[in-house]
Amino acid sequence: MRSWEVGSRRLVRRSVVAGLAAATLVTVAACGAGGTTSKSTSSGTAAAGSGSLTVLVEGGGHGELQPVADKYTQETGTKITFVELPYDGLYDRLNSELSSGNVSFDVAALDAVWLTAFKDGLTPIDDLFTDKVKGDMFPSLLKEAQTGGHFIGMPAWTNAELLFYRTDLFNDTAKKTAFKAKYGYDLVVPTTWQQYLDVAKFFTEDSAAANGGTPKLYGTDVKGKVETEWLATVLQAGDKNVVLDDSGKVIINDAAHKKALDFYTQLATKDKVTPAGPSQIDWAAAQNLFNQGQLAMTRFWAHAYTQIPKDSPVYGKVGVAPMPAGDGGIGAIPGAWYLSVPKATKNSAEAKKFIQFAYENNALGLSTALGLAATKSALQSAAAQPGHENLNPLITTLGSSGTQPRPANAKWQQIVDTVLVPMIQKAVDGNGTDNQKLLDDAKKQIEGIVG
Structure with missing residues (x-):
């Protein structure tokens, strides 16, 4: 089996990206990224008499935080x-220890969707969010980091879906000529829903x-087994x-x-470009x-750009x-992870110093x-460097007013698993489904969950 035929385990489950929710891919098990084992590792050797x-x-978080x-x-x-x-093990450990007030850790990297559920066990870190820090944050992450009027997590890394496209196909002279003859405008990287649909139809046909x-x-794909991409389409709508x-x-x-549901599903059911x-x-x-x-195009998490294996036929x-x-306008769901401090740690001051660092x-x-x-500032610092061509689109996307976080609701994952994903699966399969009825039914189910 070639390396590019191996799928992500972490990103499949929840996002992100992460995150990764994200987050992940072939070389890392991203809405985040995936750890599959439980282990402890130390960073360097502490000086005599120093703290710890x-x-x-989770696995991807370790890689991000090790430097x-x-x-x-x-x-x-x-x-x-x-x-x-x-x-899942990380969630269970957090749930058990934060609820009991007996913790074995001083800092935790939390998926964005966990912040509200665990807020009662986390220390407010409002003093870390100076005006300078707030100005360096994307609005959606700044909003997501707060619950109950307090900041309880500092964004550590984030992701968002971008449009990936085959440059060899878009630059092909014969295809350019054929596309313009059929649609009356130049073959370009889509910036609107209509262009996206036209291009997807063209390459499929x-x-x-x-x-x-x-x-x-x-031309493209739709992902019935996850909810984030459709939610991004809702923001775009x-x-x-x-x-x-x-x-x-x-x-x-x-x-x-x-x-959004009509547009998302027509790609598979009406236009059959997936x-x-x-x-x-x-x-x-x-x-x-x-x-x-x-696929000529796919909508996928930003980090995947740097992880296309060299043995893939689309590499380069x-x-x-x-x-x-x-x-x-442009809209996406960020897949962020946050560093938080449990109320029960005895090392709160040092933990906050680490988060600020x-x-x-x-x-x-x-x-x-x-x-x-x-x-x-971090993303902008590398955006012009070769190999980081994904960063400017990510900056544009995260900075868009259409980009918003998922609802701050402790039952969000239950809503995703029991309502949203089953609804999207029915919609993309077609079979004569009425999208408005699916949404009306989903509303009733969700109201039953949130009360």
Whole structure:
């Protein structure tokens, strides 16, 4: 099995990116990134008499934070011990220890969707969010870091979906000529929903014509087994929130959600520009389809750009741009992870120093396997460097007013697993489903969950 045929385990489950929710891919198990084992590792050797901190992380988080920890130990003498757990194991450990008030760690890297659920066990870190720090944060992350009127997490790294496209296809002279003859405008990287649809139809039909009616290349994909991409489409359609508004009211059946579901599903059901079986496509499947050369475009997490394996047929032939905009402009769901301090730790002061240090050295994450950071300044510091062509589109996307976090609701994951994903799967499979009815039914189910 080739390396580009191996899918992500972490990103499949929850995002992000991370995150990674994100987050991840072939070389790291991202909405975040995935750890599959539980282990502890230390950063350097602490100076005699110096302190120590225990940091609870998932696999990708360890990789992102190791350079920060190494530098912190070098400069302060404080020993950093990482306790690395798989995603579900990390959640279980946090849930158990934060609820009991008996913790074995001083700092934890938390998926964004956990902040609200664990807020009662976390220390407010408002004093770290100076005006300078706030000005260096993307609005969606600044909003997500707060709950109950307090900041309880410092963004450590973030992700967002971008548009990945095949440069060899878009630069092909014959295809350019054929596209303009058919659609009346130049073949360009899509910036609008209509362009995205036209381009997806063109490449699918072009491939079908060359292969006796059966496409070997599809214009794009839709991911029925995950919710984040459709939620991003809702923001592009013009809503400022997804599923729940800021007051907690269920808005999933409003006009923007309907428009987004119609657009998202027509790619698979009406225009048939996606591979068969869209209800079973998740992040890993979509990534494999693109890396195997079966898609002209895909919407995927930003970090994937630097992780396309060299044995992939698309290696060196991929460009990245912000996702196509709808009536609401560019919009995405960030896949961020946050550093937090448990109330029960006896090392709160040192823990906060480490988190501030991680913010000040956020750019170190760009040199890791995931190649991610969270602050404007960190991302901008490498955006012009070869190999980081994904960063400017990421900066544009994260800075867009259409980019918003997922609802701050402790039952969000239950809503995703029991309502959103099953609804999207029904919608993308077609079978005569009524999208408005699906959304109306989803509203009733979600109201039953949130009360």
